[in-house]
Amino acid sequence: MKSLLLSLALGFIAFPLFADPLPSWQDTETKARIIAFVEDVTDPSSENYVIPADRIATFDNDGNLWAEKPVYFQLIFAIDRVSQLAAADPSIARSDALKAAAARDYEAVIKSGKEGLIEVMALSHTGLGTEDFIAAAKSWLDSAVHPQTGLRYRDMTYQPMVELLRYLRDEDFQTFIVSGGGIHFIRAYAEEAYGIPPQNVVGSQTVNRYDVVDGVPVIVKEPEIFFVDDKVGKPVGIDTHIGKRPIIASGNSDSDFQMLEYTAAGDGPRLGLLLHHTDAEREFAYDRDGHVGVLSLGLDEGPGRGWLVIDMARDWRRIYTAGP
Amino acid sequence: MKSLLLSLALGFIAFPLFADPLPSWQDTETKARIIAFVEDVTDPSSENYVIPADRIATFDNDGNLWAEKPVYFQLIFAIDRVSQLAAADPSIARSDALKAAAARDYEAVIKSGKEGLIEVMALSHTGLGTEDFIAAAKSWLDSAVHPQTGLRYRDMTYQPMVELLRYLRDEDFQTFIVSGGGIHFIRAYAEEAYGIPPQNVVGSQTVNRYDVVDGVPVIVKEPEIFFVDDKVGKPVGIDTHIGKRPIIASGNSDSDFQMLEYTAAGDGPRLGLLLHHTDAEREFAYDRDGHVGVLSLGLDEGPGRGWLVIDMARDWRRIYTAGP
Numbered sequence: 289m290k291s292l293l294l295s296l297a298l299g300f301i302a303f304p305l306f307a308d309p310l311p312s313w314q315d316t317e318t319k320a321r322i323i324a325f326v327e328d329v330t331d332p333s334s335e336n337y338v339i340p341a342d343r344i345a346t347f348d349n350d351g352n353l354w355a356e357k358p359v360y361f362q363l364i365f366a367i368d369r370v371s372q373l374a375a376a377d378p379s380i381a382r383s384d385a386l387k388a389a390a391a392r393d394y395e396a397v398i399k400s401g402k403e404g405l406i407e408v409m410a411l412s413h414t415g416l417g418t419e420d421f422i423a424a425a426k427s428w429l430d431s432a433v434h435p436q437t438g439l440r441y442r443d444m445t446y447q448p449m450v451e452l453l454r455y456l457r458d459e460d461f462q463t464f465i466v467s468g469g470g471i472h473f474i475r476a477y478a479e480e481a482y483g484i485p486p487q488n489v490v491g492s493q494t495v496n497r498y499d500v501v502d503g504v505p506v507i508v509k510e511p512e513i514f515f516v517d518d519k520v521g522k523p524v525g526i527d528t529h530i531g532k533r534p535i536i537a538s539g540n541s542d543s544d545f546q547m548l549e550y551t552a553a554g555d556g557p558r559l560g561l562l563l564h565h566t567d568a569e570r571e572f573a574y575d576r577d578g579h580v581g582v583l584s585l586g587l588d589e590g591p592g593r594g595w596l597v598i599d600m601a602r603d604w605r606r607i608y609t610a611g612p
Numbered sequence: 613m614k615s616l617l618l619s620l621a622l623g624f625i626a627f628p629l630f631a632d633p634l635p636s637w638q639d640t641e642t643k644a645r646i647i648a649f650v651e652d653v654t655d656p657s658s659e660n661y662v663i664p665a666d667r668i669a670t671f672d673n674d675g676n677l678w679a680e681k682p683v684y685f686q687l688i689f690a691i692d693r694v695s696q697l698a699a700a701d702p703s704i705a706r707s708d709a710l711k712a713a714a715a716r717d718y719e720a721v722i723k724s725g726k727e728g729l730i731e732v733m734a735l736s737h738t739g740l741g742t743e744d745f746i747a748a749a750k751s752w753l754d755s756a757v758h759p760q761t762g763l764r765y766r767d768m769t770y771q772p773m774v775e776l777l778r779y780l781r782d783e784d785f786q787t788f789i790v791s792g793g794g795i796h797f798i799r800a801y802a803e804e805a806y807g808i809p810p811q812n813v814v815g816s817q818t819v820n821r822y823d824v825v826d827g828v829p830v831i832v833k834e835p836e837i838f839f840v841d842d843k844v845g846k847p848v849g850i851d852t853h854i855g856k857r858p859i860i861a862s863g864n865s866d867s868d869f870q871m872l873e874y875t876a877a878g879d880g881p882r883l884g885l886l887l888h889h890t891d892a893e894r895e896f897a898y899d900r901d902g903h904v905g906v907l908s909l910g911l912d913e914g915p916g917r918g919w920l921v922i923d924m925a926r927d928w929r930r931i932y933t934a935g936p
């Protein structure tokens with residue numbers, strides 16, 4: 289009841305008798321502003337009404353829908369997969385970076401630099417059909433566990449964001465992932481974890497090639513990079529894949545700056561969301577420094593542009609889908 | 613009633629009392645087989661039942677959803693647009709091909725060969741934002757008229773295919789265009805003409821670049837080709853954009869061979885459709901010869917692979933959406 293009364297008092301929620309669509313969010317202004325935006329653009333009597341076909345919402349993935357520390361989970365998958373492949377055929381560990389990956393020495397792989405990381409990504413991510421790759425990723429996601437939380441990586445999705453995605457779809461939004469991560473890796477779990485089907489995942493891509501292997505036509509992943517869906521690539525990926533400017537865009541780092549900028553520039557009301565990792569106790573606290581998920585320009589310019597900064601420690605009642 | 617009785621007699625239609633979903637199709641075996649397939653995969657008690665999320669149907673566009681003779685309509689748009697741009701600034705007609713386009717001498721442009729066509733496509737299709745490009749295409753489509761039929765190009769969509777798309781969506785299929793044509797050109801009219809929104813259009817692409825022009829973030833189309841969604845490119849485009857193997861694929865030329873091959877190779881029942889242009893009187897008759905829409909391998913191998921050949925003259929009661 290507290291949340292309903294507060295909402296009434298703030299005057300933001302039009303139908304307070306309905307069930308709370310975002311129970312894992314604290315009753316702060318952040319939640320009220322999100323709900324007020326959604327109610328405004330879905331209200332046929334509002335001057336800001338948006339027809340369902342144009343209710344496009346795009347979400348960054350790493351550090352926005354699930355955690356990304358100490359490094360992107362896709363990189364941990366890559367290292368584990370090299371280790372698995374090397375167990376079957378030790379000769380594939382031809383370089384220091386691949387030897388480190390074969391030994392699951394994560395630190396050493398990361399220290400091997402860009403060239404080493406590319407070797408690990410290429411060996412783990414290419415040379416096989418996309419359906420087989422997705423099966424390998426699914427298998428890893430079903431069992432691999434984060435060393436610090438003890439949770440499976442796939443259970444380190446953020447419950448408040450899962451609720452937000454569901455709430456938006458209930459309000460006839462179409463929800464998309466727009467990620468710098470690999471499109472096929474994300475598809476391995478996005479439908480189950482977020483309710484986002486493969487065709488609503490936009491991501492980075494290897495070159496893919498059509499081939500008929502043993503009589504079966506497949507799409508084979510090649511080592512070359514085809515498209516990097518990051519930074520300026522995100523609005524390009526949105527235009528190519530979706531073909532409409534979103535009315536909501538949500539991210540957590542400066543890699544999302546252009547996506548939010550592109551979204552906010554459309555006509556009518558637009559909602560830009562920046563998730564600020566402020567919760568060292570329940571998750572990880574980071575922003576301007578480091579190698580993963582740097583948020584600096586967004587903190588400097590976002591509020592002035594009307595973007596809403598979500599303060600994880602203050603605004604979220606609960607963090608992980610599988611957690612407390 | 614004739615169609616209902618015939619359907620009953622053939623025993624193909626489970627619910628003959630419902631309205632005919634394909635009234636512009638003749639009551640031939642072709643129509644019966646299409647309906648039988650759809651009823652089978654949507655029947656929860658069938659062993660071939662497919663859940664709605666996996667009901668993916670992909671359609672080639674030129675010569676399959678609308679006409680493509682004497683040449684692809686997008687090329688006519690390109691020439692008309694060069695002519696329009698040259699009227700405002702004659703200095704842009706720097707080559708013989710561009711001069712021919714400026715004079716709307718279609719024959720001469722086509723005879724200028726590949727290099728000339730690339731010049732015409734580059735000048736007409738690039739150097740502007742995707743939203744402005746789509747606006748230009750919309751404007752052309754609203755008025756441009758086919759010299760032989762006297763119909764607007766946009767009204768030369770095939771009524772039987774529009775009905776098939778609608779029928780499939782009514783049965784919870786997701787319908788996609790997968791075309792060698794340009795993704796943004798098709799998006800200019802696909803939603804209105806076919807009920808297919810931008811995010812369900814897969815097509816060839818130029819390189820696109822994010823830019824902030826006069827303070828407005830836009831996606832600018834560059835002259836380089838980024839992806840050719842044709843032949844072996846179609847299954848790759850499907851994998852990238854949709855991420856699921858279709859259960860229905862529909863095309864009209866050998867450019868669709870790999871799309872149908874890829875589709876047919878999936879588990880369970882699959883429907884491959886090849887539209888054969890057999891109607892010189894009401895449309896155009898062509899198959900093995902020519903430069904546009906060649907269908908030869910498909911006629912040789914399709915029937916043996918179980919693909920259904922639609923005979924336009926025999927199977928279609930009506931051709932154009934705007935026609936008789």
Ligand SMILES: [Ca+2]
Nearest residue numbers: 348350351541
């Ligand atoms: Ca991120």
Ligand SMILES: [Ca+2]
Nearest residue numbers: 672674675865
């Ligand atoms: Ca075609």
